[in-house]
Amino acid sequence: MNDAGIPVTNAAAWTAVGTPRAHESATLHVLGQATYTDDIPEVQGTLHAALGLSSKAHARITGIDLAAVRASAGVVAVLTVDDIPGTNDCGPIIHDDPILADGLVMYIGQPIFIVVADSHDNARRAARLGKVTYEELPAILTPQAARAAQSYVLPPMRLERGDYQAAFEQAPHSVKGELYVGGQEQFYLEGQISYAIPNEDRGMLVLCSTQHPSEMQHVVAHALGVHSHNIVVECRRMGGGFGGKESQSALWAAASSIAAAHLRRPVKLRADRDDDMLVTGKRHCFHYEYEVGYDETGKIVAAKVDMVTRAGYSADLSGPVATRAVCHFDNTYYLSDVDIRAACGKTNTQSNTAFRGFGGPQGAIAIEYVIDEIARNLGRDALDIRRLNFYGRDERNVTPYGQVIVDNVIHELTAQLEQTSEYRARRAAIAAYNAGSPVLKKGLALTPVKFGIAFNVTHLNQAGALVHVYVDGSILVNHGGTEMGQGINTKVMQVVAHELGVDMAHVRATATNTSKVSNTSATAASTGADLNGKAAQDAARQIRERLTAYAVKLYGGDEAAVRFAADTVFVNGHEVPFPVLVQKAYLARVQLWSDGFYATPNLHWDPKTMNGHPFSYYAYGAAVAEVVVDTLTGEWKLLRADALYDAGKSLNPAIDIGQVEGAFIQGMGWLTTEELWWNPAGKLMTHAPSTYKIPGVSDCPEDFRVRLFNNSNVEDSIHRSKAVGEPPLLLPFSVFFAIRDAVSSVGNHTVNPPLNAPATSEAILDAIAAVEAAMTQAA
Numbered sequence: 001m002n003d004a005g006i007p008v009t010n011a012a013a014w015t016a017v018g019t020p021r022a023h024e025s026a027t028l029h030v031l032g033q034a035t036y037t038d039d040i041p042e043v044q045g046t047l048h049a050a051l052g053l054s055s056k057a058h059a060r061i062t063g064i065d066l067a068a069v070r071a072s073a074g075v076v077a078v079l080t081v082d083d084i085p086g087t088n089d090c091g092p093i094i095h096d097d098p099i100l101a102d103g104l105v106m107y108i109g110q111p112i113f114i115v116v117a118d119s120h121d122n123a124r125r126a127a128r129l130g131k132v133t134y135e136e137l138p139a140i141l142t143p144q145a146a147r148a149a150q151s152y153v154l155p156p157m158r159l160e161r162g163d164y165q166a167a168f169e170q171a172p173h174s175v176k177g178e179l180y181v182g183g184q185e186q187f188y189l190e191g192q193i194s195y196a197i198p199n200e201d202r203g204m205l206v207l208c209s210t211q212h213p214s215e216m217q218h219v220v221a222h223a224l225g226v227h228s229h230n231i232v233v234e235c236r237r238m239g240g241g242f243g244g245k246e247s248q249s250a251l252w253a254a255a256s257s258i259a260a261a262h263l264r265r266p267v268k269l270r271a272d273r274d275d276d277m278l279v280t281g282k283r284h285c286f287h288y289e290y291e292v293g294y295d296e297t298g299k300i301v302a303a304k305v306d307m308v309t310r311a312g313y314s315a316d317l318s319g320p321v322a323t324r325a326v327c328h329f330d331n332t333y334y335l336s337d338v339d340i341r342a343a344c345g346k347t348n349t350q351s352n353t354a355f356r357g358f359g360g361p362q363g364a365i366a367i368e369y370v371i372d373e374i375a376r377n378l379g380r381d382a383l384d385i386r387r388l389n390f391y392g393r394d395e396r397n398v399t400p401y402g403q404v405i406v407d408n409v410i411h412e413l414t415a416q417l418e419q420t421s422e423y424r425a426r427r428a429a430i431a432a433y434n435a436g437s438p439v440l441k442k443g444l445a446l447t448p449v450k451f452g453i454a455f456n457v458t459h460l461n462q463a464g465a466l467v468h469v470y471v472d473g474s475i476l477v478n479h480g481g482t483e484m485g486q487g488i489n490t491k492v493m494q495v496v497a498h499e500l501g502v503d504m505a506h507v508r509a510t511a512t513n514t515s516k517v518s519n520t521s522a523t524a525a526s527t528g529a530d531l532n533g534k535a536a537q538d539a540a541r542q543i544r545e546r547l548t549a550y551a552v553k554l555y556g557g558d559e560a561a562v563r564f565a566a567d568t569v570f571v572n573g574h575e576v577p578f579p580v581l582v583q584k585a586y587l588a589r590v591q592l593w594s595d596g597f598y599a600t601p602n603l604h605w606d607p608k609t610m611n612g613h614p615f616s617y618y619a620y621g622a623a624v625a626e627v628v629v630d631t632l633t634g635e636w637k638l639l640r641a642d643a644l645y646d647a648g649k650s651l652n653p654a655i656d657i658g659q660v661e662g663a664f665i666q667g668m669g670w671l672t673t674e675e676l677w678w679n680p681a682g683k684l685m686t687h688a689p690s691t692y693k694i695p696g697v698s699d700c701p702e703d704f705r706v707r708l709f710n711n712s713n714v715e716d717s718i719h720r721s722k723a724v725g726e727p728p729l730l731l732p733f734s735v736f737f738a739i740r741d742a743v744s745s746v747g748n749h750t751v752n753p754p755l756n757a758p759a760t761s762e763a764i765l766d767a768i769a770a771v772e773a774a775m776t777q778a779a
Contacts, residue, residue, distance in 0.1 A: 014565040016498035017719050020654035024490045024509060025237065025483075036239055037193045037209045038270055046195075047076055049259050049269040050123035052113040052130040053278065054105035057141070057348040057682025059134035061103055061112070068129040069115055074122030077263055079114040084258055086225030090250035092215060096153070097314040097351060099223060099254045105134070106313035107348050108683045109278035111251065116259045116267060124272065139348040139682050143287045143308040146345025153315040153346045159326050159610040161400045162337030167302035171293025175373050179290070180756040181365055183310065184283035184355055184670040185686075187694050188484075190239025192280065193270040194252040196260035202226050204257050206233045210249035211241045211482050212522035217514045219250040220257045228514075231257075236511035241484035242666070243354030246522045247317055248280045277687040282676060283355035284309040284321055286362045292370045298378050298385040304339040305329055305366050311344040312351035318344040321354070323456050323607070325363030327401055327614060331730075332410045332450040333367060333389040334396040348682055354524060356666065357729045360451055365671075365757070368447055368733050373752045376744060382737070383423065383446045387414065391450070402611040403452075407618055407714040410448055413644055414622050416709070418446065421624040421642040430626070434745045441629050442639075443742030447734040448622045451727035452615030453526050454603055460521040461600035461616075463531035467496055467539040469592040473579025475500065475507045477539075480520030481532035482512045486725060487655040488528040494651060495533045495718060499540035501564025502578050526723035529651065530616070531598055533718035539596025546592075550585045551576065617715040619727040621645040623664070625734035629742040631768050634761030636739055638668070640703035643731050648713035648722030656724045660706050663728035669695040670729075671736040671757045739764065747771040750778075 028034035052069070066078050081088055081100040091097035101112045113130060117123035140146050168174065194216075195207040204224065210216050213233040221228045233253070238245060256269040271279065286307050293302035307325060311318040322342040329340050371389065375382035390410055391397050397405045418424070423446055430442045455461050465479035477496050481488045489509035497504045514520070521531065547569070548562045557572025569576045586592060605612035623643040629636040643664055647656045673693040677686050686692040713720040736759055743753040743764060751774045753767040 011566040011568065011570070016504055017494045017651050018649060021490060021494060021504060021652050023487050023655065024493055035236060036190050037195055037207050040195065040207055042268070043197055043266045046266040046268055047116050047118065047263065048120040048123045049256055049267050050115050050127040051111040051255065051275065051279070052115060052127045053275070054101060054108055054110040054112055055132070056105055056134045056136055057108050057139040058137040059105050060137065061101065061105060061132060062135050063133040064112070065131040066113060068131070069126045072122065072126035072129055074118040075115060075126050076118065077116045077259070079116070079259060079262060083262055084223060085261065087222040089222065090219050090254050091314060092247040092250070092317060093319065094315040097316065099251060099258070107350055108681070109350065111255070111279065114255050114259050116263065120270060141347055141349060141678055141682050143285060143310045143345040143347070146310070146347050147308045147343065151346040153311045153344045154319050156341060156343035157322060157326060157610065159340040159400055160338065164302050164304055164337045164339040167337035168291065168293040168304065171301050172295050173377070174291060174293045175370060175377065176291040177373070179288040179366060179369050181286045181362060182758050183285040183352065183676050184674050185277055185676065185692055186242040186244030186282070186355055188238065188240030188242060188244055191271045191273060191276045192245070192249060192252045193268070194249070194256040195266065195268040196256040197266040198260050198264050203230050204261065206231065206253050206257055208233055208235055208249055208253045209238045209245055210235050210253065211238070211246045211484065211524055212249070213482065213512050213514050214518070214520045215247065215522065216250060216253040219254050223254040223258055224261050232513065232515045234511050234513045235482050238482065238484040242356045243358065243524060244280060246354040246524050248353050251279070273689070274687050277692070278684055279350065281312055281316060281350045281353035283670065284311065284318065284352045284359065284362065286325070288366045290366060290370055294374050298374050298380060298388055300333065300335060300389055302337045303335045303367070305341070307342045307366070308345050309343070310347050310349060310352060312347055312349050314351040315344070316351045316353045318352060320456050321359035324359035326610065327452060327456070328360040328363035329367055330400055331364040331367050332391060332448040334391045335400055338400045340400065349678060350684065356663065357726045358525060360726065361667065361730050364730055365733060368737065372737055372740060376749055376752050381427065383418070386448060401614065403613050403615060405618065409646060409709070409711055410450060410620050413620055413646060413709050414448055417622045417624060417642060417644040423624055426626065439631055441631055441742040441745045442626065443629065443738040443740065443745065444624070444626050445734045445737035445741055446622060446624045447737060449620060449727055449730040451619045451730065453530065453619055453723045454600055454614060454616045455521065455525045455527060456605060456614050458603045458605055461527065461531065461603055462521060463535040463598050464517040464520065465532060465535035465539050465596045466516055467536060467543060467594055467596065469500070469543055469582055471583055471586050473502070473506060473582045475502065476510060477507060477536055478510045478513065478516045479532040479536050480512065480517045481528040482523040484523070486528070486659060487652065488523065488532065490655060491529045491651045492533055492536045495537050496540045499537055500544055500578070501569065502567050526725035526727065528725065529721070530717055530723055531600070534598035535596040537596065537718060538598055539594045542594040542596070543592060546590050547581060547585055550588060550590050551581060554584065617713055617717065617722065619646055619722045621727060621731055623731035623734040625732070625738040627735065627738040627742055629739060629764060631746060634765035636764065638699070638701040638735055641701045642705045643728070644707050644709050645724070645728055645731070646709040646711050646722060647724050648711055648717065649720040650708055651719060651721045653708055656708060657706050659724045660728040660731070661704065664731050665695050665700060667729040668732035668735045671732060672759050675758050675760055743767045743771060747775045751775060
């Protein structure tokens with residue numbers, strides 16, 4: 001019994017973290033009551049905007065006739081670059097990204113003017129009536145063409161260790177080749193949207209679907225020519241982000257705010273799906289040229305890769321994406337002598353941007369492709385070659401960029417998955433099946449993951465939070481992270497509840513707002529819960545310490561012995577209900593709110609030498625995929641997937657397993673069905689669900705086994721957990737290589753199939769034809 005006569009049960013085992021908890025908005029999601037930006041009740045007088053887009057990939061604008069636009073039904077105003085009161089730029093790092101085209105268009109879909117009308121439909125119809133004349137210029141559309149033209153948005157980068165050339169020349173065996181891996185549309189369910197509401201004295205409230213409210217605040221302030229304190233950006237939740245709302249929500253926030261400031265009326269800008277896909281950037285596609293030397297056992301002794309990305313017309317986040325690709329080329333493998341190069345090709349296409357994994361998947365898939373080829377060349381199982389090249393514990397444990405790996409669990413994790421997935425037995429069974437099946441061929445692959453956690457720009461690894469305890473004992477938390485469905489609010493609420501010893505039902509998270517926590521980093525790089533959880537924990541801890549001191553003052557005892565758990569404060573033999581202590585503390589004028597801050601320690605990076613300690617820790621994982629391929633049509637199906645992921649001491653296993661499942665299917669889509677295609681004029685033709693194919697429910701395997709690896713983070717992360725946002729997206733490498741394994745069986749595994757990603761049915765058929773041709777030629 002506590003002091004209020006209420007039974008306190010099992011307080012010793014009480015915890016608010018480490019247990020499965022429903023998403024804090026789950027009920028609202030199911031009932032359709034969760035409020036997204038477009039659901040917010042509109043202020044009286046709200047207008048609606050649409051963008052007039054370029055129809056040329058690269059051209060000078062020689063004339064703009066907007067008379068028909070202005071005369072269209074419901075149109076209130078039409079704005080061009082001349083109507084921007086401040087800076088015409090929304091680039092997140094380099095200022096090379098105009099809000100509206102200024103005399104030059106650089107891709108089909110680039111915004112040229114803003115139409116503001118009385119309805120969304122009227123604005124969108126009017127935007128199509130603009131007449132723009134052009135003087136066309138040569139356009140570069142592919143990363144290969146960008147390399148040939150030496151067209152880059154940033155200087156190329158290079159990471160070297162050892163003497164690659166000497167090691168390669170001495171290697172007994174080598175493999176050389178090319179690989180192309182396509183990009184990917186983020187395809188968030190909620191499209192880009194911003195709702196700008198003018199406030200007094202040049203103020204602006206921007207309700208925006210964004211992963212980076214502080215960046216939106218800066219962009220809008222610069223565009224309007226005001227200070228940041230004039231702008232408040234708020235985001236309660238997004239209907240998905242996946243990186244596409246990290247920097248590229250800026251265009252929409254700026255355009256709506258420019259129109260709202262010009263008219264002194266609220267303006268909502270909501271992109272239709274086809275406009276959204278035409279205007280915004282995607283995951284970077286990569287083209288690789290590689291040459292790798294290895295010994296008789298399959299151990300890599302020298303590795304060189306030259307990567308070039310389709311950056312698009314501006315830098316956006318291409319530099320950090322390429323940097324992460326360079327730092328993830330090694331994946332789980334020790335590479336002694338390397339020459340890793342990356343270039344960001346400037347093309348007349350959408351400016352590509354962040355996407356879940358942020359270059360990590362594009363870097364790691366290249367070395368996996370190489371290992372797959374080495375295994376086939378030696379007639380060995382690829383898992384054995386992978387294991388042979390794994391990083392060691394106390395030796396062979398330094399990355400090419402100089403970071404010592406101190407948390408390596410890939411050996412144990414892979415061994416566990418090999419056993420639980422029955423990998424060896426299934427490998428034998430598939431060989432027997434294929435021998436008797438001339439048309440349908442099965443394939444199997446196990447692929448590992450090592451993913452570094454932290455922003456590769458060191459100063460971004462910081463976060464702030466506010467925690468308020470009210471007199472009734474209820475708790476409100478606000479932090480700098482944004483909720484996009486991934487459960488960051490749920491995890492932060494759990495952390496605060498645990499710190500103050502209360503049930504999670506007593507904690508509420510509020511909308512991310514730049515007037516509450518300032519100078520926040522984007523919710524990206526898988527750092528959301530790590531950074532904001534630590535900041536909220538810091539704030540809650542300060543309140544708990546004040547309450548502890550007050551409790552000891554009231555009841556005596558030792559502060560170190562006071563415990564907060566099960567909605568109760570245990571102090572010197574007393575069991576005080578948390579709300580009771582809070583009420584007493586308020587009357588005694590104890591501060592019941594606090595701010596918290598966290599900065600990830602021990603990070604450093606030299607971008608010139610590409611050396612340092614860029615990551616706080618690594619998350620590990622592995623997956624096994626089994627597929628069947630129809631060799632006559634190229635159709636395929638994922639029969640079974642086993643995934644084992646290292647989430648450390650998971651804050652919420654239910655949410656983390658859901659994240660792994662979602663990442664697996666999303667990554668599988670990137671590597672198999674999601675093909676971006678531009679026509680020869682440079683127009684993106686896959687700009688709607690009718691032509692761009694994300695995975696559906698029917699693409700998920702009937703047998704889908706996802707487990708969390710039992711581990712504890714060696715670093716002092718929030719409750720020793722590990723990030724789970726991006727790393728699992730690399731797990732479906734196993735699907736791609738299982739498809740390649742099935743295709744390889746057509747040639748009795750003696751020919752390396754030339755399979756690029758995405759491995760569409762057409763690409764699979766091409767690879768099968770190449771294997772058959774090689775077999776015929778060999779015969």
